[in-house]
Structure formats: C-alpha cells, structure tokens
Amino acid sequence: MNNQLSTNPVISIHNLDHYFGQGDLRKQVLSDINLKLYSGEIVILTGPSGSGKTTLLTLMGGLRSAQSGSLQILGQEILGANKQQLTQLRQQIGYIFQAHNLLAFLTAKENVRMSLELHDEYLEQDMDAKAISILESVGLGNRADYYPESLSGGQKQRVAIARALISHPKIILADEPTAALDSKSGRDAVEIMQRLAQEQGCTILLVTHDNRILDIANRIIYMEDGRLVPKPDSVAAEPNLNSTRTHH
Ligand SMILES: Nc1ncnc2c1ncn2[C@@H]1O[C@H](COP(=O)(O)OP(=O)(O)OP(=O)(O)O)[C@@H](O)[C@H]1O
Known part of the structure; x- marks a missing residue:
C-alpha cells in the first residue's frame, strides 16, 4: 500500500x-x-486524555482558527484564512466523530445524501443512487430507509462513514470513531473506513485510545502534553498493542 503514497503532503x-x-x-x-x-496514508494519533489530540484534529479540519505557526491543508495556508476560505476547505474534508451525529428525522439514505447536497457538482437525479450504492458498500443496502433510532450503534457509525466518504474527500478526520462501539463493531467500522479510503486514495487521520485498531495504521503518532513525541515506553508495555502487532 505504501507505494500508493505520494510525496506531496496533503x-x-x-x-x-x-x-x-x-x-x-x-x-x-x-x-x-x-x-x-501524505496522500493515501492512514495515520493514528494517540496519547493520554487532555494531551491535545482533538484540538490538533479540529485545527487540521478548519474547525477552529490557527493562532501561530503554519498549517497548510491541501496546499492552502490556514493561518489567517477567512471564514469563507475555511468553509470551502471544510467541504473537502470528511468528518467522523464518536457520536455519529446523524439527523434523527432523516433516513440513512437521506443522511448520506445530505453530504452530496452541499456540493454543486452532483446532479439531483443521481444522488439517491449514489447514496444507496455507498450504503451497500458499508453493508447497509437493506437499511437505506431506516431512521437512525432503528439502527445499532455500529450501523449508525457505518452510515456516518458512508456520509463522510460519499463525496470523495481528500482527507478524513475521525475522532474516537470506535469509542461508543463494541469491539467487533468498532473493528468492522474502521476496516470499512480503511477499504473505502484505499479505493478513493483518501488520507485518514484517526484519533483513538482504542489499542485494538492500531494495526490499521500506516503510521502511529503520539502526543503527550501538547507535543508530538517518539513512541513512549508506556505504549510498548500495553498488552493489547503487542497482540494487535503480532497479527502482522
Ligand atoms: N474550548 C476550550 N477551552 C479551554 N480549554 C480547552 C478547550 N478545549 C480543550 N481544552 C483543554 O485543552 C487541553 C487539550 O484538550 P483536547 O480535547 O485537545 O485533548 P485530547 O487529547 O483530545 O483529550 P481526550 O483524549 O480526553 O479527548 C485539555 O487540557 C483541555 O482541557
């Protein structure tokens, strides 16, 4: 897979x-x-609670303004960007959060479709077929007309993944996407995310405490007390991490 990674940072x-x-x-x-x-990479950002991971993720997503230094996203400098530039940038990024944030009064298909409606380039008459097709690819073709309340946690998160990826964003930012899921559903969700992103050549940054999914990453980065640090000794001692690593 590494041969897909281009040398241009996104x-x-x-x-x-x-x-x-x-x-x-x-x-x-x-x-x-x-x-x-880089393009096509899956990077996991992990570290203790309060170390700054979500703050960094929201900065990378143009969800808060950068204050100092330099932050270039898809070739554009974000420091000093105005609201309109940030809004435009956000349309090119897919977001997946711990709480799936589906709209309760829309069906799975309508929730996914909504993401296309924010973009000008999709034709109204194609949207339903695209939404159903991506729901099929996350294993929910038969749930397209269900409302979120009648879906399981794992199914809701798969709808959220479909919604994030349907418009082919260059970057997916995922904050604790498995935190509310049992082990199997969490694993299924990230594997689906990994597969779709590979198909689309999309970069994923995933913030997680979930040691069971670390092996899906091309690269793991660690944050402690607001700084990126080399792999801490405490992580090497984690039994779960060692067991996931031995699968490969
Ligand atoms: N809006 C805010 N105003 C003030 N302080 C904040 C705000 N958001 C976060 N913080 C503080 O910034 C620090 C970093 O928080 P952040 O949420 O980025 O950490 P995190 O590594 O994502 O934590 P967790 O793993 O628990 O989600 C924490 O000390 C937090 O209390």
Whole structure:
C-alpha cells in the first residue's frame, strides 16, 4: 500500500502552537507541532486524555482558527484564512466523530445524501443512487430507509462513514470513531473506513485510545502534553498493542 503514497503532503504543519483562554487563564495546549500527512496514508494519533489530540484534529479540519505557526491543508495556508476560505476547505474534508451525529428525522439514505447536497457538482437525479450504492458498500443496502433510532450503534457509525466518504474527500478526520462501539463493531467500522479510503486514495487521520485498531495504521503518532513525541515506553508495555502487532 505504501507505494500508493505520494510525496506531496496533503497536510503540512510547521511550528504550530495553540492556546486556550486569555490573560492569567491562558493555557498552552499545543507546542511546536511539526507534522506532514501524505496522500493515501492512514495515520493514528494517540496519547493520554487532555494531551491535545482533538484540538490538533479540529485545527487540521478548519474547525477552529490557527493562532501561530503554519498549517497548510491541501496546499492552502490556514493561518489567517477567512471564514469563507475555511468553509470551502471544510467541504473537502470528511468528518467522523464518536457520536455519529446523524439527523434523527432523516433516513440513512437521506443522511448520506445530505453530504452530496452541499456540493454543486452532483446532479439531483443521481444522488439517491449514489447514496444507496455507498450504503451497500458499508453493508447497509437493506437499511437505506431506516431512521437512525432503528439502527445499532455500529450501523449508525457505518452510515456516518458512508456520509463522510460519499463525496470523495481528500482527507478524513475521525475522532474516537470506535469509542461508543463494541469491539467487533468498532473493528468492522474502521476496516470499512480503511477499504473505502484505499479505493478513493483518501488520507485518514484517526484519533483513538482504542489499542485494538492500531494495526490499521500506516503510521502511529503520539502526543503527550501538547507535543508530538517518539513512541513512549508506556505504549510498548500495553498488552493489547503487542497482540494487535503480532497479527502482522
Ligand atoms: N474550548 C476550550 N477551552 C479551554 N480549554 C480547552 C478547550 N478545549 C480543550 N481544552 C483543554 O485543552 C487541553 C487539550 O484538550 P483536547 O480535547 O485537545 O485533548 P485530547 O487529547 O483530545 O483529550 P481526550 O483524549 O480526553 O479527548 C485539555 O487540557 C483541555 O482541557
């Protein structure tokens, strides 16, 4: 798979710092982040609670404004970008969160379709067929007309994956996508994400504490106390990590 990785980074971060709060309450949550993500890579970002992973993910997704350093996404500098530029950028990124965020009053098909409606290039008459086709590819062809309340947690997350990938984004940002799922559904969900992303040549950044899915990554990066660090010793001691690694 590595031969698919191109040498052009889709995300390029240099000397990025980030602070929350003002005055005496100002607190640094990201320090001197340097990172490149390449086309087609699946990168897992892991580390202790509160270390800054979600903050970094939301910055990469144009969901919050960068304060200092440089953050280039799909060739565009995000530092100093205006609202319109950020909105445009967000349309090129697929997001998958722990809580699937499906709209309760729309069926699975309608939830997935909605993602296409945000883009100009899709024709109205093609949208249903595209939505059904991607639902089939996540194993939910027979659930297209179900509302979220009648789907299991794993099925809802698969709808969310279909919704994120239907418009062929260059980047998928996933924050704890398996946290609310049992082990089997979590594994199924990330494998589906991996397969679709490989088919589309999409880059995935996945934030997780879930040691059972670390082996789907091409690369694992670690964050501690707002900094990217080399693999910490504590991780090597994790029994789950060792067991997932031995599959390969
Ligand atoms: N909106 C905010 N205002 C102030 N502080 C915040 C805000 N969001 C996050 N923080 C703080 O920034 C730090 C990093 O939080 P972040 O959510 O990025 O960590 P995380 O590694 O994703 O944690 P977790 O694994 O628990 O989700 C934490 O100390 C958190 O309390």
